[in-house]
Amino acid sequence: MPSLHRLTLSLALVLAGGTLHATSVAAAEGQSAAAIPYAQIEQLRADRDWLAALSLIERHLNLHRDDARLYRLRVLTLADIGARDRARTLYLARPEAFSAEQAASLNAAGLARRIVWSKLYAVDEATRLEEARAADAAIDAYRADLARSGTPEPASLAYDRLIVLNRLGRHQEVADEFRRLENSGHPVPGYALGAVGDSLLTLRRPDEAALALERAVQADPEDPDLPIQLGYAQLERERYDLALPLLRGLVDARAPWPRAPGARRGYENWPRYDAETNYALARAFGEDLPGAQAMIEPLAAIGPNNADLQATLGSIYMFRGWPSRALERFSIASTLDERNVEARIGQVETLSTLQRYDLARPIHDQLLARYPNEAHVRSMDRSWDMRRGWQARVYAAGGRNRDGGGASPLGNRDREYGVEVATPLIDDRWRLLARSGRRWADFQGDRSVAQRNEVGLGYAYDRLDAQLYLGRDRDGLGGTAIAVGAGWRIDDRFALRARVSRNDAAASLQARASDITGDLYEIGADYRPSERTAVSASLQHWRYDDGNDRDQLSLALDQRLLSRPHLLINGLASVGSGRGSRDDAPYFNPSRDASAEFGIRLDHLAWRRYDRHFRQRLTLSSGAYWQQDYGTAWVPSLRYEHEWQFALGRVLSYGLNWSRPVYDGQREERLGFDAEFRWGE
Structure with missing residues (x-):
């Protein structure tokens, strides 16, 4: 009988809930738009109390679903709290409720959010570029709408598209568009110059890449990745005299365990990790292989389940003439993270050196099929053809x-x-x-x-x-x-x-x-x-x-x-x-x-x-x-x-x-x- 009791109680609660909801809706049908507290909502927004404002908006929007002002406040508040892709989707459902200025802002913010998503690491390889393709399609659709209406494109759209094109591996288009913008008197802002520098490096134009990345670092000195990109551009220019001090300076400037005020212990500093591993690789490229090995081996011992560390150590072992030891590290890295392209390229290189092309071929073919535009994969394929x-x-x-x-x-x-x-x-x-x-x-x-x-x-x-x-x-x-x-x-x-x-x-x-x-x-x-x-x-x-x-x-x-x-x-x-x-x-x-x-x-x-x-x-x-x-x-x-x-x-x-x-x-x-x-x- 206890189960029957629980069922009876649950049914009573459902019926009571249904009755209360119906009663509140029926009562709301008699409310007028004048009862909507627009002033209170606007004040909450002015006080940046976004969640309270959104809660009040949703409560009244359930009662007045056709209210354009409430709908507009809802979309703008979502954009303010960072849900910009959702805000753009809702805007596109009722564009007539928004001014031209609001429409342009929502489109730009929504597309920017898609671009950010395209830069994140995908859950699996099959969807690695899905967000970038979606962002590119959204930009194309937006540009078509602007062309039909005769509205000029906002300048930020061209800058944002550079990031998407870079993510899609369309590096020559990035270089061409960057040059067009610069020559037409529209200098590319700092936030997009990192993507430009990456594409120029992929195209093997390190001198141009270094100039772009220097501007990017000046525009955003707090970005932890830009100085590392600049360091690699200097390496590819053979300017080790600039690259090594730059990367060493990043290591010295980033404490391994920084402490927040009042904290009893420090926290993990991943920018320090990035600086240290990349500085070690730069030392390896500069013929200081024992020094690079001495930096990476302790880190790999601390974090044996870190795929990037294992792959980096494999590269150093390969440079030192130890292909069997390198293969072991690359295999560990590939097991830990099958998306680690460098580890799988390392497997192909080491297996080829060890004269096991039968084992290297499946990995080589899979990399070519999945990453045909990846610069390092193309380089691996050239080496493969040369050896064989x-x-x-x-x-x-x-x-x-x-x-x-x-x-x-x-x-x-x-x-x-x-x-x-x-x-x-x-x-x-x-x-x-x-x-x-x-x-x-x-x-x-x-x-x-x-x-x-x-x-x-x-x-x-x-x-x-x-x-x-x-x-x-x-x-x-x-x-x-x-x-x-x-x-x-x-x-x-x-x-x-x-x-x-x-x-x-x-x-x-x-x-x-x-x-x-x-x-x-x-x-x-x-x-x-x-x-x-x-x-x-x-x-x-x-x-x-x-x-x-x-x-x-x-x-x-x-x-x-x-x-x-x-x-x-x-x-x-x-x-x-x-x-x-x-x-x-x-x-x-x-x-x-x-x-x-x-x-x-x-x-x-x-x-x-x-x-x-x-x-x-x-x-x-x-x-x-x-x-x-x-x-x-x-x-x-x-x-x-x-x-x-x-x-x-x-x-x-x-x-x-x-x-x-x-x-x-x-x-x-x-x-x-x-x-x-x-x-x-």
Whole structure:
């Protein structure tokens, strides 16, 4: 029976409510418009007591639904409390109740609200741009109405549309409209210049973007995002001298845990977080990778569920040469937030570096389908095509040796040139290979020439890469040439390699002048703990046709000494030792020899604009060379080179070499030149 009691009570309350509502409506039918307290409502609005005013308006509007003045007060009050899209919707339902000035204000405020919504992060990717499209459609409809009525467009409409176009990825339209407004004497106000700067950066026009963003910062110095945008514009202009102090200043100016007056503890300061993470990335771009890592790792430890932090740390690990560690961070970020585009781009880049195109392709294709106009996605796709497409190398080199008395294994003059080609990837693993080269050297008037054509097959998947080449010299000396090489990546730091080559193309031309060829067996190991250190070791065994066996052991170190945004200085060191089994070979073949060399390399980035750059490198070294029966001599060397990158995967480099080596106790002077053009990775 209790349930019946509850049902009876509920029914009684409903009936009572219905009776009371009907009674109040019936009583209201007799009220006149004079009973509506317009003065009280206007006073509440003047006192900015919006909720009390709105409550009074709604109460009387229920009784007088056709009252135009009440309806107008309702719409204006909604606009005043921030419900501007709703206010505009209600205005459009009864536009005759409003003055032209009120109509213009409501339209502008409502459209501005839609624009703000278009900048917010969508709940899912399918609706990411829905609000921006809705705002664009509303602006177009409003402009059409104004055109039909002959009413001039308010100036703010063009400025607001810049924001919408930026959000929609129509960056060229933003740039064109911005220039039109500026040239027609309508300078764009500060609130829209952030969108303009973003579009100009996307169009790779950083100089113009920096000017626009400087104006935006001046107009709204309290906006926490604008200085960061300006910092990136300066980075893309290669003005690290402006960008790094700017971003560091933001970090210093924003306390991590600011306190409100009287508060016992501070609160989270997200503008400080934005400043700190972006400053760390700027340091990474400026070659200070250890410093960037030291900033981000503690933050990621504090907030392990922050997708942006995980993606940022992944980028830094990738810059440092740790693709496996980077992939782990990018995968975590993508799991935490599948909308994080940078994390998914990072997955594609790291998986490609790790030679797992089969895993990278679904992510790559999904990104292209969902974000075809996103600048970073387009850049990822260009890199994808470059890695997987045609690969080629054209090279030439030559030199001249003086004062050596004919002992030089390189001859008095020498030349080398050739071409190497690889097809696009087949089934994510295979490439067809081909190469052709010719080299010659003059030995006291006699020329030794080797010209070879080869075809091959390349395989690269996960940790393993391997190549097989088959070829033959034009003169048939040595018969069929076969070369097999393989490499195994142990982890991000260690790698092993091995090669076996019958009738090897790099065998001594001096030996070839006596119709002697050589086979090569080589093993090696590489250790690269970071981008700042590289150690390599190799052991070679040469087996010549004349019965001579020659062994060579070498160890090399390349260590970063100084890192600046446009200058890298590396220290170089190498040691080597060799021995030959024959003392009477008709070519340079020391019974025992050893060397130790130390040097320095200066790598100066003279100019860069996105994928294009010009670098110059200067390498100086000197070392001791010891040869059995001939003693020790100091050997200096110098190299200067240029590198031009015309586009991603299009690189031309050339350089001059000078050295004073010693062979069989005879010192000579060598001057050499080399050049190559690389197409692809």
